[in-house]
Amino acid sequence: MPTTTSVGMIKHIFGDTSYKEDGKDDVLIGWIVLIISLTILCICLYTIVYLLKSILKGHIALWLHKGVNGQVPDIKCGETVTIPMGWAAGYLAMAVGLGLTICVQSSSITTSALTPLVGIGVITIERMYPVVLGANIGTCITGVLAALAASADKLALTLQVAYSHLFFNLTGIVIWYVIWPMRQFPIRAAKFLGNTTAEYRWFALAYLFFCFLIIPAIFMGIAFGGPGAIIPVVVLCVLVALFVAIVNTMQSRCPERLPEKLRDWLWLPEPLRSLAPYDKYIFAPLGAQLGKCCKCFKKEEVVPTKE
Numbered sequence: 001m002p003t004t005t006s007v008g009m010i011k012h013i014f015g016d017t018s019y020k021e022d023g024k025d026d027v028l029i030g031w032i033v034l035i036i037s038l039t040i041l042c043i044c045l046y047t048i049v050y051l052l053k054s055i056l057k058g059h060i061a062l063w064l065h066k067g068v069n070g071q072v073p074d075i076k077c078g079e080t081v082t083i084p085m086g087w088a089a090g091y092l093a094m095a096v097g098l099g100l101t102i103c104v105q106s107s108s109i110t111t112s113a114l115t116p117l118v119g120i121g122v123i124t125i126e127r128m129y130p131v132v133l134g135a136n137i138g139t140c141i142t143g144v145l146a147a148l149a150a151s152a153d154k155l156a157l158t159l160q161v162a163y164s165h166l167f168f169n170l171t172g173i174v175i176w177y178v179i180w181p182m183r184q185f186p187i188r189a190a191k192f193l194g195n196t197t198a199e200y201r202w203f204a205l206a207y208l209f210f211c212f213l214i215i216p217a218i219f220m221g222i223a224f225g226g227p228g229a230i231i232p233v234v235v236l237c238v239l240v241a242l243f244v245a246i247v248n249t250m251q252s253r254c255p256e257r258l259p260e261k262l263r264d265w266l267w268l269p270e271p272l273r274s275l276a277p278y279d280k281y282i283f284a285p286l287g288a289q290l291g292k293c294c295k296c297f298k299k300e301e302v303v304p305t306k307e
Helices: 009-013 024-055 059-068 088-104 107-119 125-148 152-178 180-199 203-223 227-253 276-293
Strands: 075-077 081-083
Touching (some): 059 125, 088 152, 125 180, 180 203
């Protein structure tokens, strides 16, 4: 039988049929295609978000405002018995987020369209929270529809992935919303991160960089060491998080029950309890240097008003 030789993709495109065994050409063309596809994806997503945000104005914006901020009236049974229904308002907002996400097929578009309304005070963070949860359910519809498009022999596998996505989101909603005392944890965390970002603008990028790149990379590296390496690290992280949470709670509610040294965190080095050193010695000088190159990084000078 005749033998065939593999030819690099770039050499094949430009008509050079010389054989190259290491396959570096295919690696190069793979990186080029990856960069081009990611660029096209970002441009398309930006265009879709921009167009849909322009659509979600006028009467639709008023409908969203009424739906998200809507209140469910209490049910009166006779003259003495009244069934409170205020708790259902959050689930109504969740249904609005679900319906809107099904229409636009993107939870990111729903949140990006409503987030400015939270910034100007039209929607509260407490009411925006169930809207985001509803949007997370709505985005699962896209996965189910994509799973149904698979061939018959692969349908069971694709539906398993889609339903795993759906039940993951439903479980999270049950834990962090249906169990009402747990609702305060995400809301307080969001307020804390928002207030921190308002004080230190660089914190948002640093948070994304560490939480979505550095920390997962560290745990992935530890995972290669097997259960003997990852279990002690996870247990240690959980114990430290529990200790900090318990001490913070006791500092605000019953500081007299704590040892004198634990009644505040001033005994820790400043870089471990404050972002001010990082802002002063790293990001402020960096922002000043970038401000010389680009006006976007320049701080706005506040002009004092004369009384």
